Every structure is written in C-alpha cells, then in structure tokens.
Amino acid sequence: MAATNAMKHRLPLDDHAGEPAALSKSPIHLLHRAGQCAADIFTAEMAGLDLTPRQFAVLLTVSKNEGLSQTDLVMLTGIDRSTLADIVRRMLKKGLLQRRRTREDARAYAVKLTDEGMRILAEALPKVQSVDERILKALTPEQQATLVADLKKIVDSLQLPDPRNG
Numbered sequence: 001m002a003a004t005n006a007m008k009h010r011l012p013l014d015d016h017a018g019e020p021a022a023l024s025k026s027p028i029h030l031l032h033r034a035g036q037c038a039a040d041i042f043t044a045e046m047a048g049l050d051l052t053p054r055q056f057a058v059l060l061t062v063s064k065n066e067g068l069s070q071t072d073l074v075m076l077t078g079i080d081r082s083t084l085a086d087i088v089r090r091m092l093k094k095g096l097l098q099r100r101r102t103r104e105d106a107r108a109y110a111v112k113l114t115d116e117g118m119r120i121l122a123e124a125l126p127k128v129q130s131v132d133e134r135i136l137k138a139l140t141p142e143q144q145a146t147l148v149a150d151l152k153k154i155v156d157s158l159q160l161p162d163p164r165n166g
Contacts, residue, residue, distance in 0.1 A: 038135050045127045049120060050094070054079055054087055056128060059096065059113065059121045067110040069102060078155070096120055 023029045042053050051059075057077045062068060065076070070088060074081050088111060091097040096117035099109040113121065136144045 034135075038131070041134055042128075042131050045131050046124065049124055049127070051120060051124055052087075054083070055091060055096075056121075056124055058084070058087055058091065059117055059124070062097065062111050062113050063118070063121055066112050067102075069105075069108045069110060070099075071108065073111065078159070091117070 039053060042056075046052075046056075054077070057079070058073060061073060061076050065072070068076070070081075070084060073079070073088075074084050077084070079087065088097060088099070092099065094116075095114055097111055098114050099111045102108045102110045136147070139147060
C-alpha cells in the first residue's frame with residue numbers, strides 16, 4: 001500500500017535522466033547545475049595552477065585596477081566581504097598578491113599583483129578562454145551572446161534592493 005501511495009505522489013519526470021519536470025524548468029536548479037559543470041571544467045583546466053574561479057576573478061580585477069581596496073574588490077567581483085578576505089589571505093600566502101595600507105584610510109588595504117600573480121594570470125588567461133568556449137560550445141554565436149547578456153541582466157537585477165524590503 002505504501003508503495004502504491006508513493007507511486008501516486010511521484011512528480012512528473014522530464015526526459016532528462018529521470019529528473020523531476022519541476023527541476024528541469026527551475027532557474028535556480030539549472031543555474032546551480034550549470035555552475036557545477038562550469039566549476040568542474042575550470043578545475044580540470046586549471047590543474048597545476050591551483051587557482052579557483054574566484055581567485056581568477058580577483059587576479060583579473062586587480063590586474064586591471066592596481067591598488068584597489070578590498071572593499072572595491074567586493075564591489076567589482078560580487079564576492080562577499082568575508083569570503084573575499086579569506087581569498088585574499090590565501091592568495092597572499094601563495095605569493096600572488098601583496099597588500100599595503102592605503103594613504104587615504106589607514107584601516108584599508110590596497111591590493112596589488114606580485115610578479116608570481118602576474119605569471120599565474122598570464123598562464124590562466126588562455127585556459128579560462130578555453131573553459132568559456134567549452135561551456136558555450138553547444139550554442140550558436142548568437143545564442144552565446146544572448147546567454148551572456150541575459151545572465152548579466154539577471155545578476156544586475158538581483159543585486160538591486162528588493163522593493164518588498166521597504
């Protein structure tokens with residue numbers, strides 16, 4: 001009887017490996033799955049560099065904006081303050097970044113790439129391009145541009161204050 005009740009309450013399945021149809025249409029689920037796949041590809045491509053996607057984002061952002069404060073890095077990368085502080089600490093230990101107190105605010109740090117950070121970034125850039133190409137290869141160039149534009153819109157809209165919160 002219990003098995004019969006369980007069968008009656010099963011969710012409809014989509015044609016994607018027994019995944020419930022509700023998941024196959026859920027943006028949060030699909031973004032999470034795509035993110036997992038992208039992270040796996042990134043990790044495989046970066047073997048030997050010991051670099052995470054967030055560390056790459058920090059390296060690239062600092063390379064384009066030398067002397068940024070960690071607060072500026074939070075705003076430019078979208079990485080939360082405590083996570084960014086941990087990432088910077090790890091990258092300091094690896095010798096990829098250096099930091100110093102800013103002249104404007106003795107409490108703030110300005111972050112700069114080291115020579116090793118520049119070397120790792122230069123080695124990582126073509127690998128990241130390869131990762132991006134692999135992630136997008138199932139799409140036409142037009143679909144690729146649309147996907148990236150749509151993802152930017154989603155990120156931008158979700159970073160705005162929620163009007164329900166007053």
